[in-house]
Amino acid sequence: MKKYFNRLFLNDIRKAIDDFNMIKNGDIVLVGLSGGKDSTLLLYALKLLRDYSHMDFKLIGVHIDYGWEMDFSSLIDFCEEENIDIHIEKTDIAEHLDFENGKNVCSLCARFRKGAMARVAKMYNATKIAYGHHMDDAVETFLMNLIYTGKLGSFSPNNYDKDKRLHIIRPMIYVKEENIKKVVSIENLPEIKSNCPLNGFTTRQEIKELVKFLEEEYKDIREKIIKSLSNVYEEGLWKKGE
Numbered sequence: 001m002k003k004y005f006n007r008l009f010l011n012d013i014r015k016a017i018d019d020f021n022m023i024k025n026g027d028i029v030l031v032g033l034s035g036g037k038d039s040t041l042l043l044y045a046l047k048l049l050r051d052y053s054h055m056d057f058k059l060i061g062v063h064i065d066y067g068w069e070m071d072f073s074s075l076i077d078f079c080e081e082e083n084i085d086i087h088i089e090k091t092d093i094a095e096h097l098d099f100e101n102g103k104n105v106c107s108l109c110a111r112f113r114k115g116a117m118a119r120v121a122k123m124y125n126a127t128k129i130a131y132g133h134h135m136d137d138a139v140e141t142f143l144m145n146l147i148y149t150g151k152l153g154s155f156s157p158n159n160y161d162k163d164k165r166l167h168i169i170r171p172m173i174y175v176k177e178e179n180i181k182k183v184v185s186i187e188n189l190p191e192i193k194s195n196c197p198l199n200g201f202t203t204r205q206e207i208k209e210l211v212k213f214l215e216e217e218y219k220d221i222r223e224k225i226i227k228s229l230s231n232v233y234e235e236g237l238w239k240k241g242e
C-alpha cells in the first residue's frame with residue numbers, strides 16, 4: 001500500500017473509526033455510493049483497511065439508482081478489479097420528484113434513498129451503512145444548522161437507528177475534501193457525473209463560499225469547528241426549565 005495514503009486519508013479514517021467505535025469484527029458494512037469521489041474513496045479506503053489490518057468485516061458498495069440513467073460501468077469495473085462486491089438497486093425515485101414545483105426536492109429524494117438503502121440492508125443482513133461525508137461536509141452542516149435554523153450541531157459520526165437496527169457511520173469526518181480530490185486524481189479513481197438537475201445549485205454551495213471567506217482570516221476554522229463538536233462546554237449550553 002502506498003505510504004502517502006496514510007497521511008492523506010487512512011490515518012484520519014482509522015482515528016474516526018476508533019474515536020466513535022464505528023466498525024467491529026463481524027460487521028456487514030454497506031457503503032452508499034453516489035458515483036461521486038467521496039463515497040468511491042470511502043469504499044476503497046475501507047477495503048484497504050480491511051485487507052491491511054486486523055479488522056475483519058464484510059464490505060459491499062451499494063448505489064441507489066434513481067432512474068436517471070447514469071453510466072456506472074467504470075465504477076463496476078473498478079470494484080471488479082479491486083475485488084469489492086457492488087450492488088446497484090434500481091428504483092423509480094426520479095419519477096416521484098417534482099423539480100418544477102418542489103422546494104423540498106432534495107430532502108424528499110434523500111428520504112426515498114434512505115428507504116431504499118434500508119431495504120438493501122435488510123437483504124444483506126447489514127449491521128452498518130457508511131456514508132462518504134467528510135470534514136468539509138460536517139463544517140458546512142454545522143454552519144447551515146446555525147445560520148438557517150438556529151440549531152447547534154452537525155450530523156452524527158455514528159448514529160444508531162433503533163427501528164431499522166442499523167448504525168449509520170461516517171468514517172471520513174476527519175478527512176479534508178482537498179485531500180480526497182488529490183487522491184482521486186492521482187489514483188485515477190472513477191468519478192461519475194450526476195444527472196441530477198439540481199446538481200451544484202444548492203445552499204451548500206453558498207456555505208462553501210462562506211467557509212472560504214472565513215478561512216482567509218482564521219486559517220484553521222474548519223479544524224476548530226470539528227474540534228468544538230467533541231469539546232462541548234456543557235455549562236455554556238442553555239437548558240431551559242432546569
Ligand SMILES: Nc1ncnc2c1ncn2[C@@H]1O[C@H](COP(=O)(O)OP(=O)(O)OP(=O)(O)O)[C@@H](O)[C@H]1O
Nearest residue numbers: 032033034036037038039040062063064131132133
Ligand atoms: N444514489 C446513492 N446511492 C447510495 N448512496 C448514496 C447515493 N447518493 C448519495 N449517497 C451517499 O450519501 C452521501 C452523501 O450524499 P451527497 O449527495 O451529499 O454526496 P455527493 O457529494 O453527491 O457524492 P459523494 O459524497 O459520493 O462524492 C454520499 O457520500 C454517499 O455515501
